[in-house]
Amino acid sequence: MSLRFADPDSPAIPLHVVPEDGxxxxxxxxxxxxxxxxxxTGFTGTLARALVVPDASGVVALALAGYGTxxxxARGRFHLAACAATLPEGTYRLHGLPHEHAETEALGWLLSHYAYERYRAQSPAKARLIAPEGVDTPRLEIIAAAEALTRDLINTPANxxxxxxxxxxxxxxxxxxxxxxxxxxGADLLHRNFPLIHxxxxxxxxxxxxxxxxxxxNGPKLTLVGKGVCFDxxxxxxxxxxGMGLMKKDMGGAATVLGLAHMIMALGLPVQLRMLIPAVENSVGSDAFRPGDILTARNGLTVEINNTDAEGRLVLADALACAAEDAPDLMISMATLTGAARVALGPDLAPYYTGDAQFATALDAAAARVADPVWRMPFHTPYETMIEPGIADLDNAPSGxxxxxxxxxxxxxRFTAGLPYAHFDIYGWIPMAAPARPKGGVGMGARALLAALPEVLNL
Structure with missing residues (x-):
C-alpha cells in the first residue's frame, strides 16, 4: 500500500478529465x-466513469475520466478516486482538471490506495498519479498517512x-x-485523581x-482529547x-485525534500540542460499575450513573478536567459518543459543538474547502436541566x-472550566464503500480542523 504520488519525471499515461458538457x-x-x-464505447463524461484508449498495438495511449456536471x-466527493479504482495499473498525469479541485481529487486518489490488510490481502487501486501542478505534495502525503493510521486503528478488532x-x-x-x-x-489513576477513567x-x-x-x-496551547474505549x-x-457488533470502533475519537496530532507534528505547526486519550475497555465483571452508582469526577462534580453504556462521557470528563488545568487556548474533544448524532446526521457528516462563532465560521469554510463535511450543533443551555438528576450534580444518561x-x-x-472548547460527536465508520473510502474505519473532521487551525489560533 503506497500512499505517495508517483515521481513527476516518470513516463505517464495522459488522463483527461472531461465533464459532460466538455x-x-x-x-x-x-x-x-x-x-x-x-x-x-458510449463514453459521455458521466461522473466517475473511466475509459482507456489504446493505440494501434493495443497499448494504453491515453485515458479519460468522466467529470459529470x-x-x-455536488452529490459526492473524491470523484477521480472512483476512476483510479477501475483504471489499469500504470502511472497517470492529469489534464483538464480545474485547479480548484486539484487538491481534493489528488488526496482522494492517494486514499484510493488504502486497504486494511492485516488479516487478508485486499485489492486497492493500482493506478498511480503524478501530483497535479501547484499541489503541495508533501502535505497531502502526510494527510493521507495520518488518515491511514486512523483507519487502521479503527479497523483493528479489540482482541x-x-x-x-x-x-x-x-x-x-x-x-x-x-x-x-x-x-x-491502573490503581495509579485513583492515586492521581482520575476516578472516572479508573x-x-x-x-x-x-x-x-x-x-x-x-x-x-512555542505558540498557542492546543489540547486534543480523544475517547479511547477500545471495546464497549x-x-x-x-x-x-x-449494538455490540461495531464496538471495536468505539475508540474512533482516539484514532482521529492521533491522526490529527500526526498531521500537526509532521507539518510543524507552531503550537504547543497536548493529546490526552483515556484508554479503557467497558467490560462486564464482578467489579464493574453499576447503574445507580454516584461517582465523583476529577473536578469534584458528582455523577449519577443511570446507564453504564454512557461511559464515553465519563472517561472524557476526567481527561477534559485535566486538560483545563493547563489553561489551553483551545480544547477539542472527539468521540464516537452518541447514536443520536447518527440519527440526526447520518454516517458521513460530523456534528460538532462550539460556543465560538468565529471558530465555527473558520471550520465550516475549511471543511467545504477540503471536502471534510461537518455540521454545527447547538450547546443549547436550556437543556442543562436534563442532565441534572437532583441526587447528584450530573446524570450520565438522561431519561426520555x-x-x-x-x-x-x-x-x-461542565468539565472544561469555561475555556474555549469544541466537541465532535463522530461516527468513525463508512457503512457502504464510497470513492477513496472503503467500508470500515474512517477519520472525520480532522482534515477540516487542520485547515482551520491557522485562522482559529492566529498561526
Missing part, C-alpha cells in the same frame, strides 16, 4: 481514430487493539516526532489508563448483539431519549 470540444481536438473509439459532483496496543500506537507516533509521552495506569475500565483484563502526549514549546459491551447495561447528542455535549462542557 466532451464535444475535447473530441474536436483529437484524431479521428480516438474520437471514433470514444464514441463507439456540477449537480452530480488485537486494547488499551495496551493503543498505548503502543501512541508511543510510536510520539517517537516518530520526538514528542514526550507518559501514562497513568471506574469505567477497572473490570477489563487490560488496565485502564490515561495517555498524555506533548509536543512543541455496555457494561452491566449490556448492549444487544446488534431526547436531544441525546446535545445533552452529552453539555455534560462534557
Amino acid at each position: 466532451l464535444d470540444d475535447w473530441l474536436a481536438g483529437q484524431s479521428a481514430g480516438v474520437a471514433a473509439w470514444v464514441r463507439a 456540477p449537480a452530480t459532483r 488485537d487493539l486494547g488499551p495496551d496496543a493503543l498505548e503502543a500506537a501512541c508511543t510510536a507516533v510520539a517517537s516518530q516526532h520526538g514528542a514526550g509521552i507518559s501514562f497513568i495506569r 471506574t469505567v475500565g477497572r473490570a477489563a483484563s487490560e488496565e485502564p489508563r490515561l495517555i498524555d502526549m506533548r509536543w512543541g514549546d 459491551t455496555g457494561g452491566l447495561n449490556l448492549k444487544p448483539a446488534s 431519549g431526547m436531544a441525546g447528542s446535545i445533552t452529552a455535549a453539555l455534560f462534557l462542557r
